[in-house]
Amino acid sequence: MKAAVFYGQRDVRVESVPEPGAPGPHEVQIQVSLCGTCGSDSHAFGAGSKFIPVDHPHPVTHHCGPTVIGHEFIGTVIARGSEVDDLEVGDRVACGAGYFCGECEWCKAGRINICPEYFVYGVASHGGMTQRVNVPSKLNRRIPEGCSDTAAACAQALSVSLHAVSRSGMGADDSVAVIGAGGVGAGVIAGAARRGVRSLMAVDLSAERLAVATRLGAGHEVNGSTGSSVDQIKEITDGFGAHVVVEASGTRAGMQMALDAVRRGGTVLQMGLPSEPASIDLLALTVREINIIPSVSHICTEDLPEALDLLTTTDFAQITTEGVVPLEHIVEGALAPMAEGRAKGKLLIDPTEA
Numbered sequence: 467m468k469a470a471v472f473y474g475q476r477d478v479r480v481e482s483v484p485e486p487g488a489p490g491p492h493e494v495q496i497q498v499s500l501c502g503t504c505g506s507d508s509h510a511f512g513a514g515s516k517f518i519p520v521d522h523p524h525p526v527t528h529h530c531g532p533t534v535i536g537h538e539f540i541g542t543v544i545a546r547g548s549e550v551d552d553l554e555v556g557d558r559v560a561c562g563a564g565y566f567c568g569e570c571e572w573c574k575a576g577r578i579n580i581c582p583e584y585f586v587y588g589v590a591s592h593g594g595m596t597q598r599v600n601v602p603s604k605l606n607r608r609i610p611e612g613c614s615d616t617a618a619a620c621a622q623a624l625s626v627s628l629h630a631v632s633r634s635g636m637g638a639d640d641s642v643a644v645i646g647a648g649g650v651g652a653g654v655i656a657g658a659a660r661r662g663v664r665s666l667m668a669v670d671l672s673a674e675r676l677a678v679a680t681r682l683g684a685g686h687e688v689n690g691s692t693g694s695s696v697d698q699i700k701e702i703t704d705g706f707g708a709h710v711v712v713e714a715s716g717t718r719a720g721m722q723m724a725l726d727a728v729r730r731g732g733t734v735l736q737m738g739l740p741s742e743p744a745s746i747d748l749l750a751l752t753v754r755e756i757n758i759i760p761s762v763s764h765i766c767t768e769d770l771p772e773a774l775d776l777l778t779t780t781d782f783a784q785i786t787t788e789g790v791v792p793l794e795h796i797v798e799g800a801l802a803p804m805a806e807g808r809a810k811g812k813l814l815i816d817p818t819e820a
Contacts, residue, residue: 580762
């Protein structure tokens with residue numbers, strides 16, 4: 467079968483890989499229908515990856531070497547292990563892709579995304595940018611009948627955004643600013659709108675992304691290319707700043723902007739993944755009692771079902787998805803345009819014709 471295999475910076479190859487074999491006792495085998503491309507996939511392609519263990523064994527999976535990417539995959543269960551009783555052959559499923567042990571103190575507290583054994587298929591182990599893959603049954607959720615494959619393929623990425631919304635504690639009466647209206651930021655905006663946030667600001671340098679954010683429910687477009695984003699946020703919030711600022715750009719400038727734009731006693735939710743350390747003025751945080759909350763990945767048991775419901779009941783996928791690319795054209799049709807900033811929306815990969 468064919469798969470997209472990461473070898474290093476600017477080196478992803480579509481090549482033949484071994485069949486996955488029979489699923490283990492607690493696994494299902496999925497015939498992949500679609501797989502989303504993530505910002506982390508395009509960043510790994512364009513700049514290399516600190517997370518894909520090409521040159522050194524991963525501490526949990528011990529995987530090392532070229533890696534089948536893809537952690538946003540959906541498909542149909544075509545086989546199941548002897549101990550699987552929650553899914554049936556023929557079920558259409560979305561995979562959360564993040565493995566958790568289920569036994570540690572964090573898993574028992576419901577925080578499976580920070581389990582010491584946590585890893586992501588398609589990053590620390592072979593993933594779903596292929597035709598068939600075995601994964602633990604517990605990582606999957608059935609796709610509702612009214613949810614198309616194209617919409618369901620957005621579920622894993624959207625669940626990351628919804629986890630951030632939940633972590634922030636934002637409510638309808640809060641003013642919320644989302645810095646970075648790209649993939650994850652768009653999901654945060656949709657999630658905030660779903661919560662009824664009435665003062666919702668999208669912050670970006672791209673008029674196109676801001677227009678999409680407005681369609682998803684943002685009430686204010688803050689375009690940093692036309693003037694200070696912080697000044698615009700404060701003008702919207704009567705000079706006080708936002709109750710909640712979500713940093714979804716992953717830039718050092720974005721984090722400083724969030725700290726400058728949040729009001730006294732407010733919350734900065736950090737979900738962007740900076741490529742280098744950033745300095746923070748702890749004195750300024752302390753005297754204003756600013757809360758900083760990080761958010762990473764998602765809770766498969768909670769956020770993935772919520773994402774599938776949102777995708778079934780709204781037009782989020784139609785608004786944010788640019789198109790579907792055959793697996794054989796993943797580099798020139800998806801990874802390169804994303805890495806070079808030419809993609810205008812979510813790009814999904816179809817491996818069925820490979």
